[in-house]
Every structure is written in structure tokens, then in C-alpha cells.
Amino acid sequence: MNTEVLVDSSAKRTQAPAKPLFPFLDLKAQFRTIRSEVLGAMEAVMDSQHFILGPEVERLEKQLESFTGAKFAISCASGSDALLLALMALGVGRDDEVITTPFTFGATGGAIVRLGARPVFVDIDPRTYNIDPATVAKAITRKTKAIIPVHLFGLMSDMEAIMAVASQNRIPVVEDAAQSLGSTYQGRQAGTFGDAGCFSFFPSKNLGCAGDGGLLCSNREDLAKELRGLRVHGAPKKYHYEMIGINSRLDALQAAILRVKLPHLNKWSEARRENARHYRALFEKYDLLKAVQLPVEPEGYTHVYNQFSIRVKKRDALRNHLQRCGVPTEIYYPYPLHLEPAYGLLGHREGDMPVSEAACREVISLPIYPELTAEQLETVVSAIAAFYASSELKGE
Numbered sequence: 001m002n003t004e005v006l007v008d009s010s011a012k013r014t015q016a017p018a019k020p021l022f023p024f025l026d027l028k029a030q031f032r033t034i035r036s037e038v039l040g041a042m043e044a045v046m047d048s049q050h051f052i053l054g055p056e057v058e059r060l061e062k063q064l065e066s067f068t069g070a071k072f073a074i075s076c077a078s079g080s081d082a083l084l085l086a087l088m089a090l091g092v093g094r095d096d097e098v099i100t101t102p103f104t105f106g107a108t109g110g111a112i113v114r115l116g117a118r119p120v121f122v123d124i125d126p127r128t129y130n131i132d133p134a135t136v137a138k139a140i141t142r143k144t145k146a147i148i149p150v151h152l153f154g155l156m157s158d159m160e161a162i163m164a165v166a167s168q169n170r171i172p173v174v175e176d177a178a179q180s181l182g183s184t185y186q187g188r189q190a191g192t193f194g195d196a197g198c199f200s201f202f203p204s205k206n207l208g209c210a211g212d213g214g215l216l217c218s219n220r221e222d223l224a225k226e227l228r229g230l231r232v233h234g235a236p237k238k239y240h241y242e243m244i245g246i247n248s249r250l251d252a253l254q255a256a257i258l259r260v261k262l263p264h265l266n267k268w269s270e271a272r273r274e275n276a277r278h279y280r281a282l283f284e285k286y287d288l289l290k291a292v293q294l295p296v297e298p299e300g301y302t303h304v305y306n307q308f309s310i311r312v313k314k315r316d317a318l319r320n321h322l323q324r325c326g327v328p329t330e331i332y333y334p335y336p337l338h339l340e341p342a343y344g345l346l347g348h349r350e351g352d353m354p355v356s357e358a359a360c361r362e363v364i365s366l367p368i369y370p371e372l373t374a375e376q377l378e379t380v381v382s383a384i385a386a387f388y389a390s391s392e393l394k395g396e
């Protein structure tokens with residue numbers, strides 16, 4: 001009887017999820033380094049009592065123009081709104097088709113459907129997880145009104161191939177760069193290749209504000225003008241409604257906070273890249289390169305690692321094991337959009353987009369934020385090594 005109790009309790013101890021040893025994303029660690037600057041900037045806005053758009057927002061937009069190299073930067077209320085506004089400015093509406101990837105956050109597809117248009121999902125590249133330009137070319141019809149490549153996890157899509165397909169067919173491109181501010185392809189910033197680029201300042205993005213915020217970039221003056229009108233009810237001049245718009249503006253408080261953080265962004269991205277290099281060395285050291293597919297950074301691209309996402313077999317068992325070890329992970333994304341109930345009308349079935357569906361079963365994201373220590377990275381990889389060592393012992 002005694003031994004039974006002992007066996008029972010020890011079994012329970014190994015099964016119960018442990019408290020995470022450190023957070024998946026530690027925003028407090030970053031805040032500690034800029035606390036007084038942020039609070040000072042917020043205080044100045046409070047003293048000004050100017051809360052919506054205004055000089056603080058204009059200064060931020062100028063700084064983002066020089067950061068991205070885009071001719072025009074237009075802030076708005078969220079990354080989701082940036083996508084919606086871009087499609088509105090391009091005149092996307094009922095019965096139009098917009099080509100995009102199903103391996104993305106819900107906002108990408110949602111913006112299309114909210115305008116009465118039809119998302120045409122196409123499959124992704126199995127190594128980069130980004131939209132496959134060859135599948136884009138095949139999906140173009142007379143109704144195609146836009147293409148939305150998503151620069152997932154911090155790595156840009158193959159914009160050369162996508163822009164070639166788009167310009168051959170005279171179809172505008174809207175980049176969903178919500179996860180990729182600062183990422184480059186052939187030396188050029190994310191969000192500056194297409195007709196419009198959309199960014200998010202959601203707190204978990206590489207440049208996050210203290211709530212919701214978003215940005216549009218464009219090199220087209222006509223689009224920039226349209227976007228500046230659309231975000232204020234379609235009235236670029238107060239009460240002069242030139243079009244039907246929405247209310248989607250950035251708050252001065254958010255702009256002030258972002259103005260404190262923007263000068264640190266390149267350093268933070270470099271710290272994420274350094275962590276990624278360290279992870280790669282550790283995966284090699286623990287002899288895991290066969291068990292784990294690491295993120296790729298093809299020649300000519302700069303990955304800014306909003307996520308460090310690896311691909312494995314037995315993903316869910318690995319995740320449970322890591323949870324028991326106190327190692328935090330996330331799944332981006334557990335389901336591809338084309339199989340979600342909200343897109344049921346499209347009539348897709350399992351198997352329609354096999355690469356995206358497999359990614360949803362096999363991809364798992366590890367902590368990668370700038371403030372992680374070398375010991376924490378080692379804790380993550382050694383816990384993964386322990387999982388594969390024990391499943392080999394069991395002959396799995």
C-alpha cells in the first residue's frame with residue numbers, strides 16, 4: 001500500500017504542468033529599461049491634453065517614414081484596421097477576390113470578408129511558411145483585386161516573385177507586415193514593396209505600444225491621401241465627407257510611447273537575431289538538427305524573429321513535455337483559416353492546402369525576446385533534447 005502511494009504521487013508530480021520558469025514574452029523586462037523615458041513622454045501628452053492624431057502622431061509618422069524608407073507613413077488604430085483601410089483605399093468590395101495565405105492571424109482574412117470580398121487562400125512554402133508565389137500565379141482570375149502576402153514570424157515573403165506576378169497582371173499588393181517591422185529583403189524594408197504595407201503596434205509585436213495601434217506605408221501619393229481621409233470618417237477636412245470612411249486613428253499617448261521605443265528597435269531586433277544564432281548553435285550541440293526543422297533565413301533576407309518557430313513531429317507531446325519542464329511555448333497557428341468555421345462558406349476541406357495544414361500540426365514557437373539570457377535558451381533546448389532522448393528510448 002505504501003509503495004502504491006509513492007508511485008502514485010511521483011507520477012502525479014511529473015504529470016502536473018509546472019509553473020513557467022520564465023515568461024514566453026517578458027514585456028516588463030523591456031519596460032524596466034525605458035521606464036522613466038516612457039512615463040515622461042506620457043506625462044507630456046497629458047499636459048498637452050491633445051489625445052488624437054496631432055503633433056506627436058505627425059512626428060512619429062515622419063520618423064517611421066525615415067525608418068522604413070517609405071514615402072508616406074499613415075498611422076491608424078490597429079494592424080487589423082491597416083489591412084482593412086488598405087483594401088478600402090484600393091476599392092476592394094463585393095464579389096472581388098483577394099489572394100492570401102491561410103497560415104496567418106485571423107485579421108488577414110477578416111479584412112477581406114468585412115468588405116464583402118472573397119478570400120482566395122493559396123498554400124505556403126514549407127520552409128519559410130510564407131505564401132508560395134507559384135500558387136499565387138495559379139489563383140489569379142479576372143476578379144482578383146489584390147494580393148496579400150503575409151511576412152510571417154519576422155521573415156519577408158519572396159517579394160520579387162510576388163511583385164512580378166502582380167505587375168504582369170496589374171494587381172495591387174498589400175503586405176501584411178504586422179510581424180515584420182524592420183525586416184528586409186534585398187536591403188529594402190518590409191512594407192515598402194507593395195502598393196501598401198500594414199504594420200501592427202500590438203504589444204507582442206517587435207515594436208509594441210501600450211494598447212492597440214497600427215501603421216500603413218505607401219509610396220503612392222494617391223493612396224496615402226485616400227488613407228488619410230478614410231481613417232477619419234472619410235473627411236480629410238473636418239465635415240467634408242469625400243468618401244465613406246471609418247474611425248481609425250492613433251492616440252497621441254501611443255505615438256509618444258512609440259517615439260521612445262522606435263530608436264531602440266534595431267538594437268532589439270539584433271538581440272532577437274543573436275538569440276536565434278544562439279538557439280541554432282544549441283540545437284546543433286544537442287544533436288537535434290534531424291528532429292527539429294529550424295527557421296530559415298534565405299540569402300538576401302533579414303529575419304527579425306517576432307517568433308522563433310520550429311517544426312517537429314509529435315508537436316503536441318513535445319509541448320506537453322516542455323510545459324511540465326516549465327518551458328513556455330505558443331502555437332502560431334493551431335488551425336489554418338480555410339478550415340475555420342468563419343470561412344465555411346468557401347467550402348474548403350481538409351487536404352485542400354496540405355502544406356499549411358501540416359504547419360498547423362507541426363510548428364511550435366519558442367521564447368525569443370531580446371532580454372532572454374543564455375541560460376534560459378539552454379534550458380529550452382536541453383528540455384527539447386530530453387524529450388527526444390526519452391522518445392528514442394521508448395522506440396518511438
Ligand SMILES: *Cc1c(COP(=O)(O)O)cnc(C)c1O
Pocket residue numbers: 078079080081104105107108150176178179199200201202212213214
Ligand atoms: C498582429 C497581426 C495582425 C493584426 O494586428 P492588430 O494590431 O492586432 O490588429 C494582422 N496580421 C498579422 C499577421 C498579425 O500578426
